[in-house]
Amino acid sequence: MSDIAVLHIDDEPDFLDVASEILAQQSDKLTVIPAAGASEGLDRLATRSIDCIVSDYRMPEKDGIELLKTVREEYPDLPFILFTGEGSEAVASDAIAAGATDYLRKGHGTERYELLANRIENAVEQYRTTQRAAELERVRALVSSIDQALIRASSLSAIETRVCEIISNSEPYRFAWIGEHDPETDRIEPQACAGVEDEYLDTIVVTADDSPTGQGPAGRAVQNRRIATSQNIQDDPAFEVWREEALKRDYRSSAAVPLEYNDTLYGLLCVYSSRPSAFAEDEQELLAELGHSISHAMHSLKIRDELRTERTFIDQALDSLADIFYVLDSEGNIQRCNEHFATLAGYTDAQITNLDVASLFPEDEQDAVAEAIDEALTTGHSTIEAEFLTAEGNRAPHEFTADRLTDSDGTLLGLVGTGRNIAERTRRERELQDQKEQLEQFAATVSHDLRNPLNVIQGRLELVQAEQPSDHLDVIETATDRMERIVEDLLWLAREQQDIGSLEPVAIDAVAEAAWELVSDPADEAELYCDYGADTQPLIKADTDQLRHLLENLFRNTIDHAGLDVTVVVGEIFGDANGFYIEDDGPGIPEEDRETVFEAGYSTSESGTGLGLNIVKRVVDAHGWDIRATESSIGGTRFEITGLETVE
Incomplete structure (x- = not known):
């Protein structure tokens, strides 16, 4: 048993001193606190934690029975032994009836004090056992009430407020508050409170640092992350900075409980009791469990x-x-x-949940939809184009994708996917198909209805020139050549567009020389130089026919604009750009026109078609390359084509 504080009340000072000393000698567990008279005894009781009262019967202010009745008003179970030299069975009966724990007559010799000490220890042990059981039951009931409140709480603020309310309404607790620790300032800022507060929190500062305001239960609880107490605010030096304000509100002891879950501090619960030493070890354990429950609820x-x-x-x-x-x-x-799915189908969220998705498609689409679902469940993915039935009964074409959905353990949950309305895409595809058919018809017309008469003209022209040469005939020949090139370009645009075939390793100089032979006339003075080393020339990936057509148009453009005696150089571009260039010694392209030369119809030559460089740009774009026009190193025009993929 721990130390026992005994309040010994007697109106005779000499006897009080001697008796108190003798009583203390009977047991090292007893700490005797003397009080000369009932008034002084009540004052001691109000300011000290007392385990047992030993009182004389006959005293001038109040006799022992009257004192007992006064004590019982506030301390109904506190051990009270009437120890008197003047007694009778009637006094003993009155004492027991008034709630005395025991009655003992004074006597000579230490034997009576030894007996008194024994009676005190027994009474206090029984009192403490009963009191502790009641206290634990009270705390358990408190914990149960808070657990129920935590279940019903819908927000952090609701938790904080309700916890403080329940605790402050449970005797002997007078006040409770929950605060949050601010790591930047180290202050503990109140968030909610309840009970006898009377602006207490407005008058104090609580921190979790090494200053005096951080030495109380709250600061220690935050720093050490475990419950901390001040069992006697009156005498605790660590509580000095708040003592005056606390005692004004009858706070006699305090406990601080960290609200921590998984190493995260959600707050701090501070509780104040009207009794000293209110937080015994087992009560602290229950409060610590309560703190865990609160922090778990906050975390949840x-x-x-x-x-x-x-x-x-x-x-x-x-x-x-x-x-x-x-x-x-x-x-x-x-x-x-x-929302888009539900609105399109014409259902509310509640109506559409658990609906068979196949029912949202026309009957002639449902089998295909079911197959797509099975495919996604089996293979993990599927895509299908199907017509979706709208709320208005219309059929809206959609492209649906589906992917298998599993949990973290790989267990199949179902499918997740999207559906995109492809009505506009379908319309565009039909338009493109129509345009393609028109272009094919146009190509056929150009190829047959224009080319055949043109071939007749060219044939007759050769015959006439052979019989009777004329400058006028030379002009006609030039015009027919230009018409032939226009027909070729139009056919390419109509049939080839930007379609790229298989990409093959290609040597640029070989393709350039082949293209040059098709474009240049041996009778002219135009020359081509390939500035590639035979051993170092890289191969590039390209569609050979398209690349040759690109080079033909570039060479033809050069001859048309720079003259029949032009010098053309083809060379490699080194570095990150990775490409090749074609440059000439002609008049060049004005800087302001270099961005527009690739537009259809641009030409500064009377013999040009205005389509050649546009075709070049289309071929470049189709390969994913880049092209730009700039000034050449030999004074004319330079075309740089970059972004090529080389073959190691």
Whole structure:
């Protein structure tokens, strides 16, 4: 048994001193606190933690029975032994009836004090056992009430407020507050409180540092992350900075409980009791468990709020999509969808949930949709184009994708996917198909109805020139050549467009020389130089026919604009650009025109078609290359084609 504080009350000072000393000698567990009279005894009781009262019967202010009745008003179970030299059975009976724990007559010799010490120890042990059981039951009931409140709480503020209210309404607790630790300032800022506060929190500063305001239970609890107490505010030097304000409000002891979960400090619970030494070890354990429950609830609400925020964000993001979004279970029933899906189908969220997704398609599409679902469940992915039945009964063509959905363990949950309305794409595809057919018809017309008469003209022209040469005939020949080139360019644009065949390793100088032979006339003075080393020339990946057509148009453009005596150089571009160049010694292209030369119809030559460089740009784009026109090193025009993929 721990030390026992005995309040010994007697109106005879001499006897009081001697008796108190003798009583203390009977047991080293007893600490005797003398009080000369009932008034002084009540004052001691109000300011000290007392385990047992030993009182004389006959005293001038109040006799022992009257004192007992006064004590019982506030301390109904505190051990009270009437120890008197003047007694009778009637006094003993009155004492027991008034609630005395025991009655003992004074006597001579130490034997009576030894007996008194024994009676005190027995009474206090029984009192403490009963009191502790009641206290633990009270704390358990308190914990149960708070657990119920935690289950019903819908927010962190609701938890903090309700916990403080329940604790402050449980005797002997007078006040409770929950604060948060600010790591930047080290201050503990109150968030909620309840009980007899009377602006207490407005008058104090609590920190978790090494200053005096950080030495109390709250500061130690934050620093050490375990419950801390001040069992006697009156005498505790660590509570000095708050003592005056605390005692004004009858706070006699205090405990601080860290609200920590998984190493995260969610706050601090501070509790104040009207009794000194109110927080015994087993009560601290229960409060520590309570702190764990509160912090767990705070953590759960924090996670729930984060998930709710994330869910709201995801819902808003999905609802903003112009596409359909859906989640199906493994049976093909809708589990979740965005607003666009529900609106398009004409259902509310509640109506569409668990609906068989196949029912949202026309009967002639349902088998194909079911097969696509099975394919995604089996292979992990599927894509299907199907017509979706809208709320108005219309058939809206969509492209649907589906991917298998599993949990973290790989267990199949269903499918997740999207659906995109392809009505506009289908319309465009039909238009493009129509245009393609028109172009093919145009190509056929150009090839037959224009080329054949042109061939007749060229043939007759050769015959006439052979019989009777004339400058006029030379002009006609030039014009027919230009017409032939226009026909060739138009046919390429109509038939080839930007279609690229297989990419093969190609040597640029070989293709350039082949293209030059097709374009140049041996009778002219135009010359081509390939500035490539035979041993170092890299191969590039390209469509050989398209690359040759590109070079033909560049060479023809050069001859048309720079003259029949032009010098053309083909060389490699080194570095990150990775490409080749074609430059000439002609008049060049004005800087302001270098961006527009690739547009269809641009030409500064009377013999030009205005299509050649546009065809060049189309071939470059189709390969994913880049081209630019600039000034050559020999004074004319330089075309640089970069972004090529080389073959090692």
